[in-house]
Amino acid sequence: MVHFTCDHCGKELCPDGDERRFILKIETYPARDPNELTEEDLEDDHMEAVSQLLRDLDDDALELEKPRQSLRYDLCEECHHKFVHDPLGKEISHKLSFSKN
Ligand SMILES: [Zn+2]
Missing domain, CATH: 1.20.5 (Single alpha-helices involved in coiled-coils or other helix-helix interfaces)
Structure with missing residues (x-):
């Protein structure tokens, strides 16, 4: 049986289980506005x-x-949810910098 793990938290995502699996694709390349x-x-x-x-x-x-960089990740539902709400991890870094005070 093919099984996947979440690339973010490591949770196992078996196809018959309750966990839904999400594919995250990231593509980056230099802008060429000029x-x-x-x-x-x-x-x-x-x-x-x-x-x-x-x-x-x-x-x-x-x-x-x-x-050009093309990246692909498998995510569990929870990590997918976190990602779509904070794709660049800004909330996390804000919390860390605030906690120093
Ligand atoms: Zn996860």
């Missing part, structure tokens, strides 16, 4: 500039392959 097409680019009749911009975007897309 090269993004704006409406101005498209309104002006600068076809050469726009096509150059599109070529630049293609080049960037190739360069960005490496820094």
Whole structure:
């Protein structure tokens, strides 16, 4: 029987049990705002500039392959619930910094 454990708390998640299993996928990659097409680019009749911009975007897309990170986790229902309410763990770090006082 295939069984999973929660990647956050380690709880066992067997398919026949009461625990529901949640998949968490995280994808990160560098933003590329400076090269993004704006409406101005498209309104002006600068076809050469726009096509150059599109070529630049293609080049960037190739360069960005490496820094792209794709992560996948299995979570139990409780950890999933915590994650969707505080994806970046901000609440936890706030509590820790307050407890120092
Ligand atoms: Zn868990």
